[in-house]
Amino acid sequence: MATTTSSRRLPTSQALLGAIVVLVGILLLLDTTGVVPTRDALLYVPSIFVAVGVWALVQNHFRNIVGPVVLIGVAGAGQLVALEYVTVDQVVVFWPVFVIAFGLSIVLGQFRSHVHDTDDAYTSAFVAFGGIDKRNISKAFTGGDLTAVFGGTELDLRDAVIEDRPARINAVALFGGVDVVVPREWNVQMTVVPVLGGASDDRPRRETQHDEIDLVVTGFAAFGGVSVTD
Template sequence: MANETTRSNSRVSAQVVIGLLVAAFGVLFLLDNLNIIYLRHVIFFWPLAFIASGLVALCSDGPRSGRVTGIVLVAIGVAMLGNRLGYEFISWRTFWPLVMIAMGGLIVFRTLGGGRVVHVGTTPYTKDDAKSDNVVDITAILGGFERRVSAPDFRGGEITAIMGGCELDLREATLATEAVINVFAVWGGITIKVPPEWTVILHGTPVMGGFTEKTARPPDNSKRLVVTGYAIMGGVEVRN
């Protein structure tokens, strides 16, 4: 129950950030229509989109890599905004290699971090537990990942796609009652295939991205798959 409350509060926090951002753009467009400001001056500050996306990621209770990505997005936005304002904190020739180093470090961290905890519903699992088919812990960065799971008691897990794509096929798996998958997609896509007898519940928050469900409606909801997380300039699709 406490975990559900925390997840709900985190989702509300992220939606508040998104709502404030949308409202701010609405005010700016209104002021432009009233000839109080000029929209081209607003476009000058477009790197704020990176900062907003990073803040949404930092509000997430999903994969830890999502928060690392949030810090990177905020750093990119601040650097680009500072450059436009005439403050060059760091040259672009130095900045982009640093971003690549950070991504490489994230890959190594997730690969070698055997003690990392994956939270599935109210139950924590270590990365060693995720080696079985019951719990998944998938990351795709600048690449693609495909996996088929046929576990007799699927529990859920985490999926992260950063400028890459992930496809998880669960059509041969079974559920006891409920499983939770935390997703985090940034400039990437995640596809989850489920059996037709599963009820899919989406609790995702899209930021210039989208969540799509293309599944059949089962006669009952005794087996439920909850998909929660964020799609930032990316997409998450659940289908049969």
């Protein structure tokens, strides 16, 4: 139970992403309305995404390395260009690094499993330019938040138990995919909003199903998808 409490004290990946979007929006609004000139502050927006990459490394306990490192590299290069330390042409010559990073992600995938077990009542996952799968085996599962940005994440709940129904998962897929695997008998309610994306419960329909809702999946998908499978 102590593990669960400590994990809840940390800001979720979606809270961090939302805060960044709000901050950038405020800076843009202040600049476009002429209230306060914020162009100098906007120059440092790429550094925010460097912080997101570092957060992704820490949150996933350095299990998913390639994706966050790519994000840090791209954002870091963008920051150097914005501050005019380097030119775009000087940065572009390093594009083969992305090919190397892609190859490393394949190699690393051959030597270790991408499925990570957790017994936390609340599961959080953030993926950027990569992928990570988690299996929750908690006997008191309450919910989670799953975010995939140019990547994919899967949460397997087939060994999880819900005591206080319904459990709630907030899923965000931006140019990526979020998959939630649940026991076949669970009654799942989906309220995901697709924006040029998709949200679906892909489990086969059954003739009988209990009325009590076991799991509620909310969130949104933009140029990506959120799915529930068994």
